[in-house]
Amino acid sequence: MLAQHRAQTTLSLQPALFPTSSSYFRSNVGGSVRQTKAIEGSLADIPYVEQVAVALRADAPASPQVAITVDYTHVGRRVSGIERITAEQFNETALRPLKVRTYRASEQRLSIMLAQMIGLPLHASKNPADVYIFPGFPPSPYFALHRDRCVLFVHDLFLLTRRPDLNCVGKYYMAPMFYIAVKKFRYFLTNSEETANKLRVYCDPAAMIVPYRPYVRNVFALTIEDRAARSADPETLRIMSIGTVEPRKNFVEAAKIREALARRLNRQVELHIIGRLGWGPDPSYLRDQPNVILHGYLDDATARSVIAASDLLLCTSHDEGLCLPLIEVQYSGMPVVAPDKGVFREALGSSGILFEPGSPAQAADQIADAIAVPSWRSKYAAVSTANVARWNAIARADRAEVISFLSSLPLRSAASSV
Numbered sequence: 001m002l003a004q005h006r007a008q009t010t011l012s013l014q015p016a017l018f019p020t021s022s023s024y025f026r027s028n029v030g031g032s033v034r035q036t037k038a039i040e041g042s043l044a045d046i047p048y049v050e051q052v053a054v055a056l057r058a059d060a061p062a063s064p065q066v067a068i069t070v071d072y073t074h075v076g077r078r079v080s081g082i083e084r085i086t087a088e089q090f091n092e093t094a095l096r097p098l099k100v101r102t103y104r105a106s107e108q109r110l111s112i113m114l115a116q117m118i119g120l121p122l123h124a125s126k127n128p129a130d131v132y133i134f135p136g137f138p139p140s141p142y143f144a145l146h147r148d149r150c151v152l153f154v155h156d157l158f159l160l161t162r163r164p165d166l167n168c169v170g171k172y173y174m175a176p177m178f179y180i181a182v183k184k185f186r187y188f189l190t191n192s193e194e195t196a197n198k199l200r201v202y203c204d205p206a207a208m209i210v211p212y213r214p215y216v217r218n219v220f221a222l223t224i225e226d227r228a229a230r231s232a233d234p235e236t237l238r239i240m241s242i243g244t245v246e247p248r249k250n251f252v253e254a255a256k257i258r259e260a261l262a263r264r265l266n267r268q269v270e271l272h273i274i275g276r277l278g279w280g281p282d283p284s285y286l287r288d289q290p291n292v293i294l295h296g297y298l299d300d301a302t303a304r305s306v307i308a309a310s311d312l313l314l315c316t317s318h319d320e321g322l323c324l325p326l327i328e329v330q331y332s333g334m335p336v337v338a339p340d341k342g343v344f345r346e347a348l349g350s351s352g353i354l355f356e357p358g359s360p361a362q363a364a365d366q367i368a369d370a371i372a373v374p375s376w377r378s379k380y381a382a383v384s385t386a387n388v389a390r391w392n393a394i395a396r397a398d399r400a401e402v403i404s405f406l407s408s409l410p411l412r413s414a415a416s417s418v
Contacts, residue, residue, distance in 0.1 A: 065098075065099055066098050066099065066131055066406060066407055066409065066410060067099045067101070067127070067129060067130045067131065068095060068098050068099060068100045068101070068130065068131050068132075068133060068406065069101055069102070069103055069123070069124075069127065069130045069131070069132050069133070070086070070090045070091075070100060070101070070102050070103070070132075070133045070135065071102075071103055071116070071120060071132070071133065071134045071135065071136060071137070071139065072086060072102040072103055072104045072105075072136075073103065073104060073105040073112050073115040073116050073119075073120070073136070073137065074086070074105075074112060074136035074137050075087060075102075075104065075136070076104065076107055081155075081324070082135070082136050082155060083136070085135060085153075085155070085191070085214060086135040086136050088214070089135070089212065089214055090133060090135050090153075094399070095402075095403060095406070097403075098403065098406060098407065103115070103119070103120055103123055105119065112137075113173070116137060116139065116140055117140050118140075120132075120139070120140060120142075120143075121140050121142040121143070124142070124143070124146065128146075128149075129149075129410075130149065131149050131150075131151065131406060131409045131410070132146075132149060132150045132151070133150075133151045133153065133189075133406075134150070134151070134152050134153065134181070135153035135189075136153075137174060137177075138152075138159070138174055138177035138178035138180075138181050139152065139177065139181055140177070141177060141180050141181075143181070143185075144180050144181060144183075144184035144185065147184055147185050147186050147187075148186065148409075149409060149410075150185055150186075150187065151185075151187045151188065151189060151406070151409075152181050152182070152185050152187070152188050152189070153188070153189040153190070153191075153212065154182075154188055154189070154190045154191070154195055154199055154321075155191055155195070155321045155322075156191075156195055156198075156319070156320065156321030156322075157182075157195070157198045157199060157202065157321075158248065158319070158321075159174055159175040159178040159179075160175065160178065160179060160182070160202060161198075161319075162248060162318070162319065163175065164247075165246070165247045165248045165280075165318075167279050182199070182202045182203050183202065183203065183204070184204075185203070185204075185207065186204060186206070186207050186208065187207065187208050187210075187405075187409070188203065188207060188208070188209045188210070189209075189210050189211070189212040189402065190209060190210070190211050190212065191211075191212065191213055191214065191321050191322045192211065192213060192321060192322045192343060192346055192347070193211055193346055194321075194322075194342045194343035194346050195321050195322070195343070196209045196211055197342070208405075210398075210401060210402055210405050211398050211401075212398050212399070212401075212402045213322070213391075213394060213395045213398045214322075214324065214395060215392050215395040215396065215399075216324060216327045216328055216388060216391055216392060216395070217328075218328075218331045219300065219328055220300055220303060220304040220307060220328065220329075220331070220332075221300075221304060222304065222307060222308065222329070222331040222332040223331070223332070224332060224333035224381050224385070225308070227332065227333045227334065227377055227381055228333070228377045228378035228381045229377075230377055232371070232373075232374050232375070232376060232377060234311065235267065235268070236267065236268045236269070236270060237261070237265065237267065237268070237269045237270070237311050237312075237371075238269075238270050238272060238309060238310045238311050239254075239258060239261075239269060239270065239271045239272070239310065239311065239312055239313075239314045240271075240272045240273070240274065240306060240307060240310035240312075240313055240314070240329075241254050241271065241272070241273045241274070241275075241313065241314050241315065241316070242273075242274045242275055242313070242325040242329075243273075243274075243275045243315075243317070243325070244275045244276050244277075244278040245273065245275055245276070245277045245278050245282050245283045245286065245294065246278030246279050246280050246282065247279075247280045247282060247318075248317060248318050248319065249275075249282075249316070249317050249318075250316040250317055250318050250357075251273055251282055251286055251316060252282055252285055252286070253316040253357070253358075253360060254271055254273075254314050254316040255271060255285075255286060255289045255292050256360035257314065257316070257360045257363045257364055257367075258270070258271040258289075258291065258292065258314075259289075259360070260360045260361045260363070260364035261364035261367055261368060262291070263364075264361075264364050264365060264368045265368055268291065269291065270291045270292075270293065271289075271291065271292045271293070271314070272293045272295060272306055272310060273286070273292070273293065273294050273295060274295045274296075274298050274303055274306060275295075275296070275297070276296060276297045277294065277296060307329055307332055307334075308332060310334060311334065311335075311371075312334050312335040312336070312337055312353075312367070312371075313325070313326065313329045313334055313335070313336045313337065314337045314338075315336070315337065315338040315339070315344070316339065316357070317338075317339070318357075319341070319343070320343050320344070321343070322343060322347060323338075323343065323344065323347060324347075326338060326344070326347050326348060326352070327347055327348075327387065327388060327391055330351070330384035330385070330387055330388050331384075331388060332384075333377075333380065333381030333382075333384050333385065334380065334381075334384065335352075335353055335370065335371075335376070335380040335384070336348060336351065336352045336353065336384070337352065337353040337354075337355065337363070337366075337367055338352050338353075338354060338355075339354065339355060339356075339357040340354035340355060340356055340357075341357075347391070348387060349387050349390055349391075350383065350387075351380070351383040351384055351386065351387035353366060353367060353370050355367075
């Protein structure tokens with residue numbers, strides 16, 4: 001039973017029912033309100049009869065119809081990863097059969113802040129029976145006083161653990177509110193087991209943490225095509241990375257790995273980075289590096305052509321909450337190279353090439369050894385396909401657990417008030 005699980009043991013992760021996620025937009029920021037609404041509308045075409053049957057299994061607690069209010073104040077300003085996750089995982093179709101309504105704000109930053117600090121608390125005071133989910137920005141401290149009906153979706157802990165990498169809004173607006181919510185809330189959803197493990201260090205030991213990992217769609221319409229038949233020893237090796245160019249993504253190390261790999265292979269190696277230019281000194285540094293191409297923001301079709309032409313994906317992030325692009329590009333069958341850390345092991349399983357961060361030469365040697373095998377392209381096409389299936393099986397079960405968990409919240413709230 002869900003009630004038996006606490007923070008020390010995250011809810012069982014049997015495979016979800018709902019397809020979601022394009023973390024590409026988390027870092028390759030762009031889009032509009034129209035795009036966000038299109039995302040939501042496209043979900044109506046997905047059949048859910050079997051999913052609902054699984055979600056309403058016999059051991060789920062009997063409860064009245066739960067009314068869910070989801071904080072959408074951040075949705076519509078742009079379509080980044082957080083906005084996509086909100087639009088795809090927290091809507092009427094995704095959470096069926098629960099009753100879901102959204103609370104929105106206009107696109108201006110001041111309007112968003114006022115809606116979060118004043119509008120949502122006023123709405124909650126008029127609708128005290130609702131369950132409130134916060135899948136984007138940290139909530140107003142008001143909700144820490146009403147935590148029995150509040151759920152925080154945690155993408156990562158960077159607002160607490162990587163303060164030097166934050167911009168001003170992150171440091172002085174989001175981080176303090178996130179700290180209060182993490183310390184005071186009782187109920188959390190997370191995008192990975194790794195995020196859940198890190199959250200346990202900061203939250204109430206009695207808090208309940210439920211993983212809600214997104215189903216990875218083929219957002220770029222990628223195919224393996226002739227990848228396995230391509231030359232195992234190309235004249236130019238094309239490496240690609242996806243993410244906002246900012247300190248946490250650590251693309252400086254990616255450039256150094258590119259340089260070391262070119263020396264090791266004695267051939268030209270290119271690094272193609274898809275993603276908007278963010279803050280910090282990294283964009284300037286990368287512009288001056290040979291064979292490093294900063295593509296900036298690309299639409300899906302243009303990004304697809306860059307991905308299809310690349311030989312492998314390289315991730316050098318200092319840390320991630322999940323980093324879904326690693327799985328998304330596996331629809332193309334290309335190898336994925338990432339730091340040997342828990343979150344990347346969770347996302348990639350046994351399909352990745354994992355290196356010890358901090359040593360570009362060593363990472364280059366591992367890549368060179370991996371692609372020295374004549375059949376390396378067909379090998380990684382097979383393991384990449386298998387990993388996408390593995391991940392999505394886990395995601396399907398997460399959705400069923402989340403619906404059961406949310407259905408039980410009114411009963412939990414009533415019990416805690418007795």
